[in-house]
Amino acid sequence: MSEAPGAGPLTYAGSGVNYEQIDPFKRLAQEAARATAGNIERLGVREFTPSRGESAFLVETPHAYLAHVEEGLGTKNRVADAMRRITGRSFYDHIARDTVATIVNDLITVGALPLSVAMHLAVGASEWFADEMRAADLVRGWKEACDLARCVWGGGETPTLKGILEPEAALLGGSALGIVQPKERLIAPRLAHGDTILLLASNGIHANGLTLAQSIAAKLPDGYLTPLPDGRPYGEALLDPSVIYVPVIDDLLSAGILPHYAAHITGHGWRKLMRAAEPFVYVMDRIPDPQPVFAFVQEHGPVTDAEAYGNLNMGAGFALYLDPADVPPAAAIAEGHGIAALAAGTVEKRGDEQRVIIRPKGLEFAGETLGVR
Amino acid sequence: MSEAPGAGPLTYAGSGVNYEQIDPFKRLAQEAARATAGNIERLGVREFTPSRGESAFLVETPHAYLAHVEEGLGTKNRVADAMRRITGRSFYDHIARDTVATIVNDLITVGALPLSVAMHLAVGASEWFADEMRAADLVRGWKEACDLARCVWGGGETPTLKGILEPEAALLGGSALGIVQPKERLIAPRLAHGDTILLLASNGIHANGLTLAQSIAAKLPDGYLTPLPDGRPYGEALLDPSVIYVPVIDDLLSAGILPHYAAHITGHGWRKLMRAAEPFVYVMDRIPDPQPVFAFVQEHGPVTDAEAYGNLNMGAGFALYLDPADVPPAAAIAEGHGIAALAAGTVEKRGDEQRVIIRPKGLEFAGETLGVR
Numbered sequence: 001m002s003e004a005p006g007a008g009p010l011t012y013a014g015s016g017v018n019y020e021q022i023d024p025f026k027r028l029a030q031e032a033a034r035a036t037a038g039n040i041e042r043l044g045v046r047e048f049t050p051s052r053g054e055s056a057f058l059v060e061t062p063h064a065y066l067a068h069v070e071e072g073l074g075t076k077n078r079v080a081d082a083m084r085r086i087t088g089r090s091f092y093d094h095i096a097r098d099t100v101a102t103i104v105n106d107l108i109t110v111g112a113l114p115l116s117v118a119m120h121l122a123v124g125a126s127e128w129f130a131d132e133m134r135a136a137d138l139v140r141g142w143k144e145a146c147d148l149a150r151c152v153w154g155g156g157e158t159p160t161l162k163g164i165l166e167p168e169a170a171l172l173g174g175s176a177l178g179i180v181q182p183k184e185r186l187i188a189p190r191l192a193h194g195d196t197i198l199l200l201a202s203n204g205i206h207a208n209g210l211t212l213a214q215s216i217a218a219k220l221p222d223g224y225l226t227p228l229p230d231g232r233p234y235g236e237a238l239l240d241p242s243v244i245y246v247p248v249i250d251d252l253l254s255a256g257i258l259p260h261y262a263a264h265i266t267g268h269g270w271r272k273l274m275r276a277a278e279p280f281v282y283v284m285d286r287i288p289d290p291q292p293v294f295a296f297v298q299e300h301g302p303v304t305d306a307e308a309y310g311n312l313n314m315g316a317g318f319a320l321y322l323d324p325a326d327v328p329p330a331a332a333i334a335e336g337h338g339i340a341a342l343a344a345g346t347v348e349k350r351g352d353e354q355r356v357i358i359r360p361k362g363l364e365f366a367g368e369t370l371g372v373r
Numbered sequence: 374m375s376e377a378p379g380a381g382p383l384t385y386a387g388s389g390v391n392y393e394q395i396d397p398f399k400r401l402a403q404e405a406a407r408a409t410a411g412n413i414e415r416l417g418v419r420e421f422t423p424s425r426g427e428s429a430f431l432v433e434t435p436h437a438y439l440a441h442v443e444e445g446l447g448t449k450n451r452v453a454d455a456m457r458r459i460t461g462r463s464f465y466d467h468i469a470r471d472t473v474a475t476i477v478n479d480l481i482t483v484g485a486l487p488l489s490v491a492m493h494l495a496v497g498a499s500e501w502f503a504d505e506m507r508a509a510d511l512v513r514g515w516k517e518a519c520d521l522a523r524c525v526w527g528g529g530e531t532p533t534l535k536g537i538l539e540p541e542a543a544l545l546g547g548s549a550l551g552i553v554q555p556k557e558r559l560i561a562p563r564l565a566h567g568d569t570i571l572l573l574a575s576n577g578i579h580a581n582g583l584t585l586a587q588s589i590a591a592k593l594p595d596g597y598l599t600p601l602p603d604g605r606p607y608g609e610a611l612l613d614p615s616v617i618y619v620p621v622i623d624d625l626l627s628a629g630i631l632p633h634y635a636a637h638i639t640g641h642g643w644r645k646l647m648r649a650a651e652p653f654v655y656v657m658d659r660i661p662d663p664q665p666v667f668a669f670v671q672e673h674g675p676v677t678d679a680e681a682y683g684n685l686n687m688g689a690g691f692a693l694y695l696d697p698a699d700v701p702p703a704a705a706i707a708e709g710h711g712i713a714a715l716a717a718g719t720v721e722k723r724g725d726e727q728r729v730i731i732r733p734k735g736l737e738f739a740g741e742t743l744g745v746r
Contacts, residue, residue, distance in 0.1 A: 021499040022531055025508045029492070032516035033526035040488050040525050043552065047489075047525050057527035059488045059550065063436050068550040070491035072532045115413050115432045116420075118443035119402070120493070120546060126394040135398045143405035152413050152420050153406035154430035157546065158395055159445045162584060164542040171537050173493060173530065175548035177432070177441040179416065211535060 023371050050188060053277065055106035055264055056178065058186075065180035067112030072120075072173035073099040076210040076238075081168070082217070082224055083235045090134040094241040096141030097148070098207045099172045101242035102266065104149045105318060108249040109262040111187035112178030116154030117146055120173045123158070124165035141241075149246040151176070185253045189276045190260045193349035196324045197273065197282060198331060200248065201340035202317030204240035204291045208266045209312045213238055216300045228292045237293040243339060245318045251333045252320075259330075261321040269311040270356055271370045273319055273345075279354035279367060284345035287360050288315035305361050310369070321347060396744050423561060426650065428479035428637055429551065431559075438553035440485030445493075445546035446472040449583040449611075454541070455590070455597055456608045463507040467614040469514030470521070471580045472545045474615035475639065477522045478691060481622040482635040484560035485551030489527030490519055493546045496531070497538035514614075522619040524549070558626045562649045563633045566722035569697045570646065570655060571704060573621065574713035575690030577613035577664045581639045582685045586611055589673045601665045610666040616712060618691045624706045625693075632703075634694040638686040643729055644743045646692055646718075652727035652740060657718035660733050661688040678734050683742070694720060 030052065037047045040059065048058035048065060056067045076098055080091040104114045119142055129135055146153045156174065165171060180186050205213060217234065220226045224235025245264075252259070263275050273282045294315065298308050308314060322330055331341035354367030403425065410420045413432065421431035421438060429440045449471055453464040477487045492515055502508055519526045529547065538544060553559045578586060590607065593599045597608025618637075625632070636648045646655045667688065671681050681687060695703055704714035727740030 021502045022533070025502045025512070026531065028509065028512045029515070029526075029529065032512045033519075033528070036516060036519045036524070036526045039520060039523050042523070043486065043488070043554065045488060045552070047527070052528075057489055057491070057525075059525070059527070061437070061552075064434070066439065066488065066550055066552075068489045068491060068527050068548070070493050070528060070530045070548050072493065072495060072530050072534075074532055075534055075537055078536055113416065115416070115418060115439065116430055116441045118430070118441060118548065120443050120445065122445060122544060122546075129394045129398045136401065139398070139401045139405045142402070143409060146406075146409045147412060150412050150415070151409070152430075152432070153402075153409045154420070154432070154441050155406070155425075155443060156402065157443045157445050158399065159447055159546075160395070161445075161448055161544060163451055163539065163587070164448055164544050165538055166536065169537040171495060171534060171544060173495075173532075173546075175441070175443050175491065177439055177550050179418070179434075179439075181416065214536070 051110060055109040056112055058110060063181070065112065065183060065186055067107055067110055067178035067180065069103055069107045070175045071103040071106055073102060074207050074210055075214065076207050077170055077172055078214060079210060079224065079235055079238050083239065084134065086224060090137045091239045092134045092137040093141030094239050095172065096138050097145040097241040097244070099174060100142060100145035100149055101244045102207045103174055103176045104151065105245050105264040107176050107178045108246055109187065109264055110180065111185045111249070111253060112180045113250055114149050114151035114176045114178045114246060116152050116177045117149065118154050118174050119156035121156065121158045122161050122165055122171040124167045124169045125162060126160050128170055145244060148244045150250060185258065187259050187262050189278065191276055191278060191280055191321055191347050192260060193347060194324065195260050195321045195347040196327050196343050197284065197345040197347065198320040198322055198327055199288060199316035199342045199344045200245060200318040200320065200334050201288055202313045202315055203243045204293050205238055206242040206313055206317055212301070213297060216297060220300065228296050230292050234296060243317050247337050248334050248339060252330055255329060255333065257326045257330055259320045259322055263319040265313045265317055265319060268370055269313060270309045270358065271365045273356045274354055274367060274370060279352050281348040281350045281353050282345055282356045283348055284356065284358045286342060286344045287358065288340070288342050290315040306363055309358055309361060309363055310365060424483060428482040429485055431483060436554070438485065438556060438559055440480055440483055440551035440553065442476055442480045443548045444476040444479055445544070446475060447580050447583055448587065449580050450543055450545055451587060452583060452597065452608055452611050456612065457507065459597060463510045464612045465507045465510040466514030467612050468545065469511050470518040470614040470617070472547060473515060473518035473522055474617045475580045476547055476549045477524065478618050478637040480549050480551045481619055482560065482637055483553065484558045484622070484626060485553045486623055487522050487524035487549045487551045487619065489525050489550045490522065491527055491547050492529035494529065494531045495534050495538060495544040497540045497542045498535060499533050501543055518617060521617045523623060558631065560632050560635050562651065564649055564651060564653055564694055564720050565633060566720060567697065568633050568694045568720040569700050569716050570657065570718040570720065571693040571695055571700055572661060572689035572715045572717045573618060573691040573693065573707050574661060575686045575688055576616045577666050578611055579615040579686055579690055585674070586670060589670060593673065601669050603665050607669060616690050620710050621707050621712060625703055628702065628706065630699045630703055632693045632695055636692045638690055638692060641743055642684040642686060643682045643731065644738045646729045647727055647740060647743060652725050654721040654723045654726050655718055655729045656721055657729065657731045659715060659717045660731065661715050663688040679736055682731055682734060682736055683738060
């Protein structure tokens with residue numbers, strides 16, 4: 001939380017997430033990880049090296065690519081815990097879906113479909129499980145999310161970690177095993193000048209920006225019960241469950257449409273649009289209408305447009321980079337699943353320039369602002 | 374920690390881990406998870422249902438079984454954090470190996486070899502990364518552990534979770550993607566009367582019983598610096614790195630030796646010996662000499678033999694259940710990797726009885742004491 005909340009715009013560093021302190025560690029880890037590549041060649045498989053730094057790690061076998069993702073929910077369940085105390089409703093069915101979504105939406109960026117998703121639920125004390133409604137909602141929500149993601153719930157881990165977690169807290173995360181089969185369905189980066197950027201609608205804030213959102217609630221007199229312009233309580237809107245985009249990718253690939261790239265819009269917000277290693281300029285001419293919760297966060301932070309688009313999904317949870325001819329059928333598939341799709345921008349090759357330009361907002365993000373991917 | 378530490382033997386419930394509160398949740402989750410089995414059949418693969426409840430989840434493809442494990446280290450790194458303050462040494466190279474070991478040693482129980490291991494490192498504050506020695510030790514240790522486990526370090530997740538983790542704490546865990554190939558290498562339960570139980574030596578307490586171990590340190594005047602009978606400080610002995618058993622299983626399978634079952638001795642200690650679903654009686658006629666740290670924990674807890682063997686590895690980190698003819702070559706393979714192997718017991722069929730009998734200690738654990746597997 002900011003030292004002086006009223007003194008200026010809230011920033012990510014001020015709300016406790018400081019990428020500058022973490023990124024050197026990530027770089028060190030990535031370098032060490034690359035040095036392990038040879039360890040599996042005796043088994044007749046190999047790592048797919050271009051997947052390093054992408055959202056899912058890939059191992060190439062003779063018959064398929066296998067994909068592996070480890071992800072965490074972040075702090076969103078703290079909002080649910082607060083709303084449980086205020087309203088009596090647990091919202092952990094939504095929290096479960098958020099957690100599964102954050103895992104499987106990373107996995108599908110490479111064209112992998114999830115086979116198995118595992119839950120990691122760490123608690124500060126065994127008493128966490130005494131809230132039977134919350135526990136049952138979590139189980140039901142996780143199961144429903146696996147059904148939406150067309151995958152199997154393949155186990156999990158539920159440690160009690162006294163002294164590591166706060167006594168009443170829970171940490172949610174997990175992992176997925178996925179498969180790209182046949183191998184031609186691999187979404188390997190092959191962006192080209194003139195590609196269309198198709199944005200798939202989010203369902204609100206999803207699982208990013210929640211530390212910021214909580215610091216805003218803390219300084220509002222009515223906290224999470226403060227109504228949005230549409231009358232819904234702020235806390236309830238924050239807890240709208242994330243979209244699971246697996247059916248869109250699954251059906252796209254089955255229809256023979258192979259995106260040139262795909263990005264899950266999470267931390268770093270729309271800066272994630274320039275996630276691909278090769279430099280391009282991403283020119284966004286249209287933007288979706290953000291859900292009311294974003295305007296509320298921006299107003300009460302206050303959070304500038306630059307901070308908002310640089311860190312939040314702002315109504316767009318997933319980006320597909322497509323041959324323009326593939327845009328109408330791709331949009332139709334998304335909309336068939338109830339997910340609005342907006343042909344919002346274009347990929348341009350301008351030498352070594354790497355940036356995202358959001359014309360309707362007069363914003364630009366330079367490549368170096370993305371940091372470690 | 375026990376309310377009155379001097380009043381009686383320390384128990385697991387007293388040290389903050391209460392399986393009775395967690396097990397109903399686990400049962401609910403397992404039931405919901407089973408209902409997702411059909412979700413992947415459209416892809417020409419299926420879950421290997423007998424793997425539900427085992428240490429690794431399996432998906433059967435036409436060419437291989439794919440294995441998935443999600444695991445956490447528990448609270449062991451709190452001991453390293455305390456020793457960092459006392460001695461200046463971080464021990465996070467050992468902590469990294471413990472974490473990888475807890476993941477891959479589960480994976481190999483089904484005959485799967487790890488392809489990719491991902492790190493999940495959650496911290497309470499970004500400042501955690503300011504300790505550069507600790508961060509570097511963690512990265513180096515994780516890389517070395519992946520080399521020992523003959524697998525690739527395939528990514529990870531490093532969230533900052535203010536309000537969920539204690540401000541100076543870190544939670545370590547992760548996941549693995551593994552493969553059983555050719556499919557004949559699957560270690561599917563096929564225990565038979567007369568099988569030999571070959572125990573592979575541990576290297577100390579590994580990653581189980583550390584909450585108990587910490588509560589003992591808290592009541593010793595010299596804490597982690599209290600010397601063991603062999604002169605080593607208690608905290609240092611607790612942090613001896615876990616054995617990674619992957620090379621043993623890999624080489625066993627390559628030598629054509631297929632265990633009838635395999636168990637990673639973790640939580641529930643030697644009760645894990647009766648992990649298989651089919652009821653058998655496991656008669657242990659010999660036990661390995663536990664490392665000095667176990668005698669110390671038992672003395673200062675105090676911890677009875679029943680609590681110790683029921684919750685700790687007591688010198689045996691992994692169990693192979695073998696045709697007696699396979700025991701000498703299997704032991705030779707383990708010892709070739711510097712891991713002592715002891716033909717310690719025998720599997721007996723006695724109708725529906727399920728129990729572990731440890732004759733040298735006069736102990737018996739009935740099947741129902743294992744709870745949810």
